Amino acid sequence: MALTYLLFQVAVALLAIVTYYLHRKLTYFKRRGIPFEQPHPIKGNIAELQKTKNFHQVLQDHYDKFRESKAPFVGFYLFQNPVAFVLDLDLAKHVLIKDFSNFSDKGMFYNEKDDPISAHLFNLDGPQWRLLRNKLSSTFTSGKMKYMYPTVVSVANEFMSVMHEKVSKDPVLDIRDLVARFTVDVIGTCAFGIKCNSLRDEKAEFLHFGKRSLVEKRHGLFLNGFIRSYPQLARKLRMVRTAQHITDFYERIVRETVAVREKENIKRNDFMDMLIELKNQKEMTLENGEVVKGLTIEEVLAQAFVFFIAGFETSSSTMGYALYELAKNPHIQDKVRAEIEEVLERYDQEFSYECTKDLKYLNQVINETLRLYTIVPNLDRKAAKRYVVPGNPKFVIEAGQSVMIPSSAIHHDPSIYPEPYEFRPDRFSPEESAGRPSVAFLPFGDGPRNCIGLRFGQMQARIGLAQLIKNFKFSTCSKTPNPLVYDPKSFVLGIKEGLYLKLEAI
Incomplete structure (x- = not known):
C-alpha cells in the first residue's frame, strides 16, 4: 500500500512538473508582451496542419493576421516550441545576412549516428555545417556547372523524344508527372551516374523512392512534432526520422556507386565524382587556413541524398507550375518562345551554357513562378546569443530561440508585390527588382x-523549360485543374491531383 501511495505521489509530481513546463512554454510570448495567437496545448499554432491546410497556408494565415501590427516579429508556436515569426524585412536581413554569425544555426533535427542520411547540409549546425559547406562549395561553381551541362542537355533531348511520342498518341498529358521524370533522370545521372530511365519506365526505382522520400516518415504527426520541438533531446534518445526503406535504398545505391567508381577508376565529372574526390582527400585546407579531413562514406550518403531530393522536387514543381501559368497566359508563353528562338539563332540552334544564361525573360518567368508557387514555405534559424532587435528594444530573441522567416507569405504580401496572386513576370525585370529589398x-x-545548389537548379529548369516551350505549345483543357488543390499532408507545395495540359507539337 505504501509503495502504491509513493508511486502515486511520484506520478502526480511528474505530471505537475510537465504541466508547469508546458505552461511556461505556452505563455512564453504572453509574459514578454509580444503579439501571438493562443496555441493548441499540443499542436501549437498548427492545429489545422495536414487536416484542411498545408504548411504554406498555416504560415500565410498567421502572417496576414499580424501583418499590420508593425511588430518586427510575433509569436508562433510550432507544437510547443515558441518561435519568433519574422514580419519585418529589415529584421529578416539582419538574421540572414548582417548578423548571420548569431543566426548561422537552424536548430533542425539530425542524428549522424543512428540516422546518417539526416545529417546533410540542409540540417547540420555549428562547426559540422561550416566545414561541410566549405568542402562542398567548390562542387557548385560555374565551372563545375559547365562540366555537368552536356549531361543535362542529353537528358533533355531524350525528354523531347519521349514527349513527341506521347503527344502523338494523346495531346492531353499530366505535365507535373513528366517533368518529375525529367528531373529524376537529370539528378540520377548527375548525382549518381546512373541512367534512371524514369522517362520511359513508370516503375523506375529512383522515381518511386524520390516521391516516397518526401511524404513517408518513420513516425506520425505526434512523434514528428516531438522531434521538431526537441531536436537535441530526440538526438540523445537516439530517435530516427527517416523511414528505413528510404535509407536502405539510398545507402545501397551510394555504396555500390562509390565502390564501382573507385574500383574501375570511372570519372564522369558529376556530383558523385566530386563527393568521391572529397572523400579520398585525407586532409584539405579551407579558405580560412583550417585543415580538415575528407568526407566519410556516411557524409557522402547524406549529401547525395539531399542533392537528389532537393533538386528533384524543387525543379520539377517549379517547371510544372511555370507551364501551368504559361498555358493560362498564352501571350506570356509566346513572348518566352520568341526569346528562345531569337537566342538560339544567335547560337546556331545549339543549347549551350552561355545560351541559357541569355534567356533573360525565361528567367523572369521562373522567378515569378518561384514567388507565386514557393516550394519550401519558410526559412529556419536559431539564435546563438540573446538578440535585441535593432530599433525595437522591447523585442528580444533569446539565446537558443527558433526564428522563422515565412518566405512564401512574404512573396504574397500585397504591399511588396501588388496583386500578389497574379502571374506577372515583369515583376522581375531589372527595374522592378531594383526597387525591392x-x-x-x-x-x-x-x-x-543560402541554397548551395542554386546554380544547378536554375540550370536544369532553364534547359527543360526552354526545350519544352521551343517544341510544344501549351494550353488548358477540360482536365486542367482550376484552381489548384494543394495536398495538406505535403510540406512542400504539392498538389493532390495531376496537372493536365494540352500540348501541340510545333
Whole structure:
C-alpha cells in the first residue's frame, strides 16, 4: 500500500512538473508582451496542419493576421516550441545576412549516428555545417556547372523524344508527372551516374523512392512534432526520422556507386565524382587556413541524398507550375518562345551554357513562378546569443530561440508585390527588382546559408523549360485543374491531383 501511495505521489509530481513546463512554454510570448495567437496545448499554432491546410497556408494565415501590427516579429508556436515569426524585412536581413554569425544555426533535427542520411547540409549546425559547406562549395561553381551541362542537355533531348511520342498518341498529358521524370533522370545521372530511365519506365526505382522520400516518415504527426520541438533531446534518445526503406535504398545505391567508381577508376565529372574526390582527400585546407579531413562514406550518403531530393522536387514543381501559368497566359508563353528562338539563332540552334544564361525573360518567368508557387514555405534559424532587435528594444530573441522567416507569405504580401496572386513576370525585370529589398525574394534563402545548389537548379529548369516551350505549345483543357488543390499532408507545395495540359507539337 505504501509503495502504491509513493508511486502515486511520484506520478502526480511528474505530471505537475510537465504541466508547469508546458505552461511556461505556452505563455512564453504572453509574459514578454509580444503579439501571438493562443496555441493548441499540443499542436501549437498548427492545429489545422495536414487536416484542411498545408504548411504554406498555416504560415500565410498567421502572417496576414499580424501583418499590420508593425511588430518586427510575433509569436508562433510550432507544437510547443515558441518561435519568433519574422514580419519585418529589415529584421529578416539582419538574421540572414548582417548578423548571420548569431543566426548561422537552424536548430533542425539530425542524428549522424543512428540516422546518417539526416545529417546533410540542409540540417547540420555549428562547426559540422561550416566545414561541410566549405568542402562542398567548390562542387557548385560555374565551372563545375559547365562540366555537368552536356549531361543535362542529353537528358533533355531524350525528354523531347519521349514527349513527341506521347503527344502523338494523346495531346492531353499530366505535365507535373513528366517533368518529375525529367528531373529524376537529370539528378540520377548527375548525382549518381546512373541512367534512371524514369522517362520511359513508370516503375523506375529512383522515381518511386524520390516521391516516397518526401511524404513517408518513420513516425506520425505526434512523434514528428516531438522531434521538431526537441531536436537535441530526440538526438540523445537516439530517435530516427527517416523511414528505413528510404535509407536502405539510398545507402545501397551510394555504396555500390562509390565502390564501382573507385574500383574501375570511372570519372564522369558529376556530383558523385566530386563527393568521391572529397572523400579520398585525407586532409584539405579551407579558405580560412583550417585543415580538415575528407568526407566519410556516411557524409557522402547524406549529401547525395539531399542533392537528389532537393533538386528533384524543387525543379520539377517549379517547371510544372511555370507551364501551368504559361498555358493560362498564352501571350506570356509566346513572348518566352520568341526569346528562345531569337537566342538560339544567335547560337546556331545549339543549347549551350552561355545560351541559357541569355534567356533573360525565361528567367523572369521562373522567378515569378518561384514567388507565386514557393516550394519550401519558410526559412529556419536559431539564435546563438540573446538578440535585441535593432530599433525595437522591447523585442528580444533569446539565446537558443527558433526564428522563422515565412518566405512564401512574404512573396504574397500585397504591399511588396501588388496583386500578389497574379502571374506577372515583369515583376522581375531589372527595374522592378531594383526597387525591392533583396530579402523580399527568398526561394533559395539568402546570405551565407543560402541554397548551395542554386546554380544547378536554375540550370536544369532553364534547359527543360526552354526545350519544352521551343517544341510544344501549351494550353488548358477540360482536365486542367482550376484552381489548384494543394495536398495538406505535403510540406512542400504539392498538389493532390495531376496537372493536365494540352500540348501541340510545333
